[in-house]
Amino acid sequence: MQRPHLSTTCFYLLITLVVALASCTDSQAPAKSNTLDPLAKVANTPPPVSQRKFGLPVDSFTVIEKTIERNEFLANILELYQVDDPTIALLAIKSKGVFDIRNIRAGNQYTVFCTKDSLQKALYFVYQPNAIDYVVYDLRDSISIYTGKRTVTTRTLTASGKIEGSLYETFKKAGADPGLAMKLADIYAWSIDFYSIHEGDWFKVVYEQQYIKEEPVELGTIRSAVFSHDNEPFYAFYFQSDSTQPGEYYDEQGKTLRRFFLKAPLKFSHITSRFTMRRFHPVQKRWKAHLGTDYAAHTGTPIIATGGGVVVESAFSRFNGNYVKIRHNNTYTTQYLHMSRRASKKGQHVRQGQVIGYVGSTGLATGPHVCYRFWKNNKQVDPLRQKFPSAEPISQSSLPVFDQYKQEQRQQLETIKIEAIQ
Numbered sequence: 001m002q003r004p005h006l007s008t009t010c011f012y013l014l015i016t017l018v019v020a021l022a023s024c025t026d027s028q029a030p031a032k033s034n035t036l037d038p039l040a041k042v043a044n045t046p047p048p049v050s051q052r053k054f055g056l057p058v059d060s061f062t063v064i065e066k067t068i069e070r071n072e073f074l075a076n077i078l079e080l081y082q083v084d085d086p087t088i089a090l091l092a093i094k095s096k097g098v099f100d101i102r103n104i105r106a107g108n109q110y111t112v113f114c115t116k117d118s119l120q121k122a123l124y125f126v127y128q129p130n131a132i133d134y135v136v137y138d139l140r141d142s143i144s145i146y147t148g149k150r151t152v153t154t155r156t157l158t159a160s161g162k163i164e165g166s167l168y169e170t171f172k173k174a175g176a177d178p179g180l181a182m183k184l185a186d187i188y189a190w191s192i193d194f195y196s197i198h199e200g201d202w203f204k205v206v207y208e209q210q211y212i213k214e215e216p217v218e219l220g221t222i223r224s225a226v227f228s229h230d231n232e233p234f235y236a237f238y239f240q241s242d243s244t245q246p247g248e249y250y251d252e253q254g255k256t257l258r259r260f261f262l263k264a265p266l267k268f269s270h271i272t273s274r275f276t277m278r279r280f281h282p283v284q285k286r287w288k289a290h291l292g293t294d295y296a297a298h299t300g301t302p303i304i305a306t307g308g309g310v311v312v313e314s315a316f317s318r319f320n321g322n323y324v325k326i327r328h329n330n331t332y333t334t335q336y337l338h339m340s341r342r343a344s345k346k347g348q349h350v351r352q353g354q355v356i357g358y359v360g361s362t363g364l365a366t367g368p369h370v371c372y373r374f375w376k377n378n379k380q381v382d383p384l385r386q387k388f389p390s391a392e393p394i395s396q397s398s399l400p401v402f403d404q405y406k407q408e409q410r411q412q413l414e415t416i417k418i419e420a421i422q
Contacts, residue, residue, distance in 0.1 A: 053111065054111065054124075054126045054134055054136060054148060054150075055136075055148065056113055056124060056126075056136075060116075061113040061114055061115070061116060061123065061124075062113075062114040062115065062116050062120055063111060063112070063113055063114075064081075064111065064112045064114060064120075065109065065110075065111045065112075066109070066110060066111075066112075067107065067108070067109050067110075068104060068105065068106045068107060068108050068109070068110060069106060070106045071106075072106065073101075073104065074088070074091070074101050074104055074125075074127075075088050077110070077112075077125075078091075078122060078125060078139075081112055081114060081120060081121060081122035081125075082119060082120070082121040082122065083121075083122050083139060087139060087143065090143055091137055091139075091143060091145070094143060094144070094145050095137075095145050098135070098145045098146065098147060099127075099129075099135045099145065099147060103129070104127055104129075105129070108127065108128055108129060108130075109128045110125065110126060110127045110128065111125075111126040111128075112124070112125055112126075113125075113126070122139050123138075123139055123140055124136060124137065124138055124139060124140075125137040125139060130218070131150075131212065131217035131218055132149055132150055132152055132210070132212070132217060132218060133147065133148075133149055133150075134147065134148050134149070134150065135147050136148065150212050151212065152210045152211065152212055152217070152218075153210070153211045153212075154208050154209070154210050154211070154220055155208070155209050155211065156206065156207070156208055156209075156223070157206075157207060157208070157209050158204070158205065158206050158207075158412075158416045159171075159174075159176050159180060159203075159204075159205045159207065160202070160203060160204040160205065160416045160417065160418050161174050161176075161202065161203060161418065162199070162200075162201070162202045162418060163197050163198065163199055163200070163201040163202065163203075164199060166194070166197075167181045167184065167185060167194055167197060168181045168182075177216075177219060179219050180205065180207060180219060180222075182267070183207075183219060183222055184203065184205065184222065184225060184227070185267060187222060187225065187236050187249050187257060188227055188234060188236065188257065189262045189263060189264075189353075190257055190258055190259035190261070190262060190263060190388075191234055191257055191259070191263070192227060192229050192234060192263065193263045193264060193384065194263075194264075195264060195266075195295065196229075197229060200231075201227070201228055201229050201230070202227075202228050202418055203225065203226065203227045203228070204225065204226050204413050204416045204418070205222055205224075205225045206222070206223045206224045206225070206409065206412055206413060206416075207219065207220065207221065207222045207223060208220025208221050208222075208223065221238055221247075222236070222238060223237075223238050223409060224236065224237050224238065224409035224410075224412070224413060225413075226413050234251070235251055235252050235410075236249045236250070236251070236257055237249065237250050237251075237252075237402075237405065237406050237409055239394065239398075239402050239405060239406075241394055241395060241398040241401075241402070250393070250394060250402065252406065253393075254393050254394040254399055254402055254403075255393045255394075256392065256393060256394075259388045260307060260328075260332075260388040261306045261307045261328075261332070261334075261352075261383070261386075261388050262304070262306040262307070262352065262353065263306075263384075264295060264306070264372070265295065265303050265304055265305075265306050265334075265336055265370055265372050266295050266297050266301060266302075266303060266304070266359070266370065267301075267302070267304075292335075292337070292371040292372055292373040292374075292380075293371070293372045293373075293374075293382070293383060293384065294369050294370070294371050294372075295369055295370050295372060296367065296368065296369045297359045297368060297369065297370070298359065298368060299340050299358075299359055299360055299361070299368040300340060300358050300359060300360075301358065301359040301368075302355040302357075302358060302359075303324075303336050303339060303355065303356055303357045303358060303359060303370050304353050304354060304355055304356065305326055305334070305344075305350045305351070305352060305353065305354050305356050306334055306352070306372075306383075307326070307328045307332065307334065307352050308328065308349075308350060308351045308352045309326045309327050309328035309329070309332075309334075309349075309350060310326065310327050310347065310348070310349055310350075311324060311325070311326055311344045311345060311346055311347060311348045311349075311350060311356070312325050312326065312327045312333075312346065313325035313335075313346060314342050314344055314345050314346045314348075315346075316362070316363075317363065318363065318364075319363050319364045320337045320338070320363045320364075320371075321337060321338045321339065321360065321361070321362025321363025321364070321365065322338070322339035322340065322341060322342050322357065322360065322362045322363070323335060323336060323337045323338070323339060323342075323363075324336050324339070324342055324344055324356050324357055326350060326356070331376060331377055332374070332375065332376055333374075333375040333378075334372070334373065334374055334375070334383075335372075335373040335374075335375075336356065336357060336370055336371075336372060336373075337363065337365075337370065337371040337372075337373070338359075338360055338361055338362050338363050338365045338368075338369060338370060338371055339357035339358055339359065339360050339362065339370070340357075340358045340359060340360025340361070340362065340368075341357060341358050341360070342356070342357045343355050343356055343357050343358065344356040344357065374386070
């Protein structure tokens with residue numbers, strides 16, 4: 001029998017050894033696990049998000065938030081945070097065309113972003129003229145000023161109620177924003193005399209409320225409303241027929257609610273004496289004609305022009321006290337008497353709704369009020385009995401779109417229950 005060759009024997013021994021070693025290595029290898037290495041976890045965790053306020057990283061500064069005090073100005077605030085006079089002077093120059101520093105008002109908030117050391121030198125100063133807008137003063141080497149807006153969300157809300165006292169008081173008692181009452185009064189200023197509203201009148205409103213995060217910050221547009229006065233419903237629908245122009249409020253027929261004259265020269269008050277040919281004068285103690293309408297209000301209440309025009313008289317007389325007279329056109333003239341002070345000058349052009357003076361009791365008056373007088377074709381008439389022309393109605397081409405929008409808004413108004421403030 002022939003012996004196997006030595007080289008063949010060595011080959012088989014080598015193969016056996018390799019297999020044995022491989023088997024040993026596999027048995028000692030750790031089992032695979034789905035658990036990640038703790039170091040890998042740390043490496044894959046995203047860095048924490050830096051908080052930002054007005055676009056600035058809060059963590060990089062000492063942040064100080066305060067309110068503008070009375071008789072406090074930008075200069076003396078910045079001096080408290082190590083800003084020198086030349087820098088403040090340069091700020092005033094660079095602010096032109098961005099935000100006039102003279103418009104900084106007491107009661108508004110500001111935020112100072114300072115260095116994180118004991119010196120606390122201001123690097124940024126942010127002023128908020130309102131809850132939404134802000135102005136950033138970059139005080140670093142290259143001084144700059146820019147404006148911004150906080151992120152705002154808008155929600156559609158509704159309000160309704162029955163009149164109890166004045167419109168303002170009704171909203172206040174219901175816990176609703178009294179500013180909504182002011183907006184409603186502005187919308188109906190040409191069609192409803194809010195000094196004559198009474199219990200039994202009611203309203204429904206669909207409006208927008210603006211929020212920053214979850215905090216209500218500002219009233220938006222009133223989309224639609226209905227106000228029932230003396231059992232007559234007055235509808236108002238906000239509609240923008242031209243995207244390049246601001247919208248208007250229209251009635252159900254598409255006629256604008258804006259008229260040539262406002263119903264009254266004050267926002268809120270009550271009539272104490274109407275136009276009459278025979279009234280017992282409280283000061284002169286005799287019967288005589290009263291060719292005006294008296295509106296009582298607190299001293300200092302703003303008096304507004306009921307229509308646009310030119311001031312032809314702004315003076316003081318023994319009986320009228322401080323007064324202003326406005327010529328609106330060749331047909332109409334109005335006069336406002338007994339002001340505590342005047343806010344318009346002879347020859348000045350004024351717009352409808354502009355403040356022309358303030359309620360007082362100068363001249364022949366027993367208490368603070370404004371006597372409102374009205375001329376038509378050079379004859380004094382009762383303004384509450386006049387029928388004034390409206391502004392332009394909706395164009396024929398826009399009527400189909402308006403009608404569809406009006407129907408949608410009416411349906412929403414009809415679903416609102418009276419006295420349901422949301």
